[in-house]
Amino acid sequence: IRTPAEIAETGHLDGALTFDWQGSDFAAQAETLDKSGNYVIYCRSGNRAGQALDAMKSMGFTNLTNAGGYLDASNLTGLPLVQ
Numbered sequence: 001i002r003t004p005a006e007i008a009e010t011g012h013l014d015g016a017l018t019f020d021w022q023g024s025d026f027a028a029q030a031e032t033l034d035k036s037g038n039y040v041i042y043c044r045s046g047n048r049a050g051q052a053l054d055a056m057k058s059m060g061f062t063n064l065t066n067a068g069g070y071l072d073a074s075n076l077t078g079l080p081l082v083q
Contacts, residue, residue, distance in 0.1 A: 001043040001052045002070070011083040013042070013073055021048045030056055038063040042073035 001021040002012065012018060019029045021043065033039070039061065041049040046068035053064045067073035074081050 001041055001048045006044055006070075010070060011081045013070065013077065013079040014082050015079065019052070021052045026052070027055070027059070030059060030061075033061075035060045036062060038065075040065045040067045040073060040077055042067040042070050045069045046072070 001019055003020050003022060004018075007018060017033075019026055023029075039056070041053050041056075041064060043049045043052075046066060049066045049068065053066050056064055065076075067076045070081065073079075
């Protein structure tokens with residue numbers, strides 16, 4: 001749920017899908033995912049991740065975790081940050 005500028009600045013978790021919550025195509029991107037899949041959502045601080053989680057729940061997603069910021073998400077998942 002990070003912006004392209006954030007990803008360019010600090011990277012992303014290894015293997016992460018990049019969906020820009022502020023982008024106009026967020027809902028269309030989310031609709032391409034399996035709604036019964038398990039998703040860990042993160043952003044810079046956790047605020048946008050929470051908003052995206054709520055939106056995705058309203059779209060029918062059932063297994064979502066707000067991991068907070070990108071460092072918290074790395075700690076939670078054990079995935080490294082990559083540039």
